[in-house]
Amino acid sequence: MQQDSSPPGQVSRRGFLKGAGAAVAATGVLGAANLPTTPRNTEPATLKADEVVPLRFELNGKQVETKVRTGYTLLETLRDHLDTTGPKLACDYGACGACTVLLDGKAVNSCLVLAVECTGRKVESVEGLAQDGKLHPIQAAFIAEDAMQCGFCTPGMLMSCKGLLDRNPHPSRAETADALAGNICRCGTYFSIFKAVDRVAKAPKEGK
Amino acid sequence: MKNFDWITPATSAEAVQSAAQAGRAFMGGGTDLLPLMKSGLREPTGVVSVARIPGMDRIELTVGGFSIGAGVTLATLCTHADVQRSLPAVADAARLAATPLVRNRATVGGNLCQRPRCWYFRHADYNCSKKGGEVCYAIEGENKFHAIFDNTTCNIVHPSNLAPAFWVHDGVIHVLGAKGERSIKLEDFWVRPEEDIRTEIALEAGELITAVSCRPLGSKSGSAFEEVNEKQSYDWGLVACAVRLSLDGDKAADARIVIGAVAPVPLRREAAEAVLNGKVPNEATAWAAADAAIAGATPLRDNAYKVTMLRACVKNAILAAAARARKS
Numbered sequence: 001m002q003q004d005s006s007p008p009g010q011v012s013r014r015g016f017l018k019g020a021g022a023a024v025a026a027t028g029v030l031g032a033a034n035l036p037t038t039p040r041n042t043e044p045a046t047l048k049a050d051e052v053v054p055l056r057f058e059l060n061g062k063q064v065e066t067k068v069r070t071g072y073t074l075l076e077t078l079r080d081h082l083d084t085t086g087p088k089l090a091c092d093y094g095a096c097g098a099c100t101v102l103l104d105g106k107a108v109n110s111c112l113v114l115a116v117e118c119t120g121r122k123v124e125s126v127e128g129l130a131q132d133g134k135l136h137p138i139q140a141a142f143i144a145e146d147a148m149q150c151g152f153c154t155p156g157m158l159m160s161c162k163g164l165l166d167r168n169p170h171p172s173r174a175e176t177a178d179a180l181a182g183n184i185c186r187c188g189t190y191f192s193i194f195k196a197v198d199r200v201a202k203a204p205k206e207g208k
Numbered sequence: 209m210k211n212f213d214w215i216t217p218a219t220s221a222e223a224v225q226s227a228a229q230a231g232r233a234f235m236g237g238g239t240d241l242l243p244l245m246k247s248g249l250r251e252p253t254g255v256v257s258v259a260r261i262p263g264m265d266r267i268e269l270t271v272g273g274f275s276i277g278a279g280v281t282l283a284t285l286c287t288h289a290d291v292q293r294s295l296p297a298v299a300d301a302a303r304l305a306a307t308p309l310v311r312n313r314a315t316v317g318g319n320l321c322q323r324p325r326c327w328y329f330r331h332a333d334y335n336c337s338k339k340g341g342e343v344c345y346a347i348e349g350e351n352k353f354h355a356i357f358d359n360t361t362c363n364i365v366h367p368s369n370l371a372p373a374f375w376v377h378d379g380v381i382h383v384l385g386a387k388g389e390r391s392i393k394l395e396d397f398w399v400r401p402e403e404d405i406r407t408e409i410a411l412e413a414g415e416l417i418t419a420v421s422c423r424p425l426g427s428k429s430g431s432a433f434e435e436v437n438e439k440q441s442y443d444w445g446l447v448a449c450a451v452r453l454s455l456d457g458d459k460a461a462d463a464r465i466v467i468g469a470v471a472p473v474p475l476r477r478e479a480a481e482a483v484l485n486g487k488v489p490n491e492a493t494a495w496a497a498a499d500a501a502i503a504g505a506t507p508l509r510d511n512a513y514k515v516t517m518l519r520a521c522v523k524n525a526i527l528a529a530a531a532r533a534r535k536s
Contacts, residue, residue: 044217044226049210049253070255071211073242093243094310095442106283106312112242113313116214117257160309181441182307 047116057118059084060128068115075099075110077118078125086126086155097183100156101125107163109182126155129162137203138162141196149187157183161197170201209245213254219261220418224384226256227414234258234416236279237313239306240322248332249323249339258416259315267291273378274424278317278417282370283308285316294424296532297431297450301373304435307442317417320371320381320397321409324364324472325444326354338362338405351508353446356515357471359506362401364472366408370420371397371474372450372466373433377422385415398473408473429454430532434525435469436517445469447518449501449525453489455533460489465501465526470518477501480522489530491523498522 047053047070056065059082066081075092078084078101087110088098094109101110102124110123129136138161141147148154157180164171164179171179176197180190215232217223227234231253235241238259244250258264264279267288274295276285285291286302306314328334328345335341346354346363354363375394383390392410399407411417425431431452435445448468453460463481468474480501487493501522505515 044215044222046216046254047214049212069211070214071209073209092246094239094307097307097309100309103312107309108312109239109309112237112239112310114214114238114242117238177441179308182309184442 053116055115055119057120058122060124070114070116072115073111074101074103074113074115074118074123077115078110078123084125084127087159088152088155090152094182095184096153097156097160098153100159100183102159102163105163105166107160107179107182124159124162126158129158136162137200138165138196141199141203142193145192145196145199147189147192147196149189153183153185153187153189157185157193161193161200165197165200171197173198209242210251212252215254215256217256217258217261220258220264220384220416223256223258223261224386224414224416226254227416228386229254232256232414234317236315236318237281237310239310239314240318244323247330249330258317264418269294269424270421272421274422275382276316276420276422278315278419280316282306282311282314282316282319285370286311295373295377295422295431296425297373297376297433297452297529298370298422300433301369301448301450304433304445305369310442316370316420319368320374320417320420321411322367324408325367326364329364336362338364338401340406347508350510352510353444354508354511355471356505356507356511356518357475358400358473359471359508362405362472363508364401364408365469366398366471366473367444367469368474369433369435369445369448369468372448372468373431374420374422375466375474375476376431376450376452376464377424379420379422381417382419382421383411383415384418385412389418395476401472425452425536426454428456428533428536430529430534430536432525432528432532434521434528436521447514447521449518449522451522451525451529453484453526453529453533455530458488459486460484460493460530461486463497463526465497465522467501467518467522470505470514477522479503484526489526489533491527494523494526494530495519497526 052067055068090096090098092111094112099110104122160180160183176194215226233252235255236259259279264277266277268275282302286299292299328336329338337344344362355365379394381392397410433450435448437443450466453463463484465477465480480497483500484497498519502515502519
């Protein structure tokens with residue numbers, strides 16, 4: 001079904017070259033999308049509403065296994081079934097960021113991810129930041145900059161910061177502010193958090 | 209949230225077959241569907257996952273234009289170099305939507321299908337006219353964020369950022385349903401409350417958006433999307449405007465102006481386009497076009513400020529598009 005090997009979300013080389021030949025100014029005729037045309041005979045995979053289903057995924061570098069129902073969010077599963085209570089339940093509507101985790105390396109609201117979507121995927125929470133008793137640089141920087149007060153938003157803030165620093169090790173202030181736009185701190189520690197990110201970005205490189 | 213059958217088809221054709229059963233819903237990133245389910249506003253018996261169908265997350269430049277898969281996330285859309293270059297209004301609109309956390313999940317298809325943010329609609333205890341009741345509570349109630357145009361029946365504003373941006377780029381929505389494929393122009397995608405108050409869009413039950421195709425910018429052309437928010441982070445636009453224009457010499461030609469977040473559906477402002485075409489786009493002509501864009505506004509008790517704000521937003525979007533056209 002995949003028509004060529006271009007990675008997801010990328011302009012395909014073959015399609016791009018096809019377009020480059022004809023004038024891109026062509027206005028009227030817009031080609032049909034890359035529709036899959038070969039329905040299979042088998043029924044699509046289905047988990048039933050009344051089933052309790054096994055779920056296996058990588059959590060903070062370890063394979064974990066539990067049982068869920070289809071209506072469970074990733075957040076509920078982490079907190080109630082996997083004793084991983086760093087991600088916090090606050091708004092439950094993707095508005096506050098207290099539940100932020102990394103899913104395959106990308107920061108997401110775990111309250112808006114279904115557990116059943118996570119089969120075989122990689123989830124990172126605040127519990128996985130420190131390695132061998134040593135704080136992650138962003139955790140050490142939060143302490144050095146006094147970047148928390150009540151601490152409720154901190155696990156989510158740290159994961160958004162990690163998601164940012166993993167893909168952009170030297171963010172500008174504006175990039176940091178944008179990356180944290182989904183995490184709300186009622187104590188208003190934003191400025192100290194920006195300084196903590198700056199501190200990691202400016203530190204001499206010493207592994208992650 | 210109630211449990212549901214979770215269906216993970218391998219192709220969009222399978223997805224459409226699965227969704228033919230009553231009570232089933234498509235889910236892309238789930239950033240709108242899951243909140244609706246948590247609020248009890250939707251209770252599907254089956255959820256058909258479409259975000260990870262291979263090919264749904266592709267962006268391709270083909271002979272006919274730019275094809276953006278319905279499963280492309282807003283995060284991918286706003287950081288994609290070809291989209292930034294050829295569809296700048298679309299990249300702007302994606303970048304300004306929601307938060308980075310939501311943009312990592314939310315999809316193009318879902319952005320077009322999302323339900324309105326009206327707080328009476330979103331509150332399960334208010335059986336408003338959009339949900340089959342008798343009353344639009346926003347008419348007498350708290351209407352600070354509601355419509356300033358076409359607001360006699362239902363006062364929602366359409367929340368999609370991408371819709372005005374796709375529209376100025378001559379967007380066409382590609383749909384797959386039980387009866388096969390069809391294509392819907394952006395301007396034909398909207399359903400006004402007076403036509404059917406229960407929906408905002410012209411999809412039939414079980415139809416799936418597979419892709420949106422757009423016309424990339426030609427030479428001496430620019431486009432931009434601007435919105436004004438109550439706060440900078442995580443907010444739906446109070447007013448929004450997308451503009452595309454070309455330059456013929458130093459004069460604007462073929463201008464396209466679409467406003468969002470001010471009416472139950474996005475609105476094209478042809479009168480404003482006519483004011484701008486044939487003139488050098490500058491502060492004075494942009495304000496004149498903006499005046500034409502706000503003509504006929506009927507603000508409610510608490511939202512007259514949106515008219516003033518929309519005027520400035522249209523002016524800014526025109527100047528931003530013109531600046532890009534000059535640089536192209």
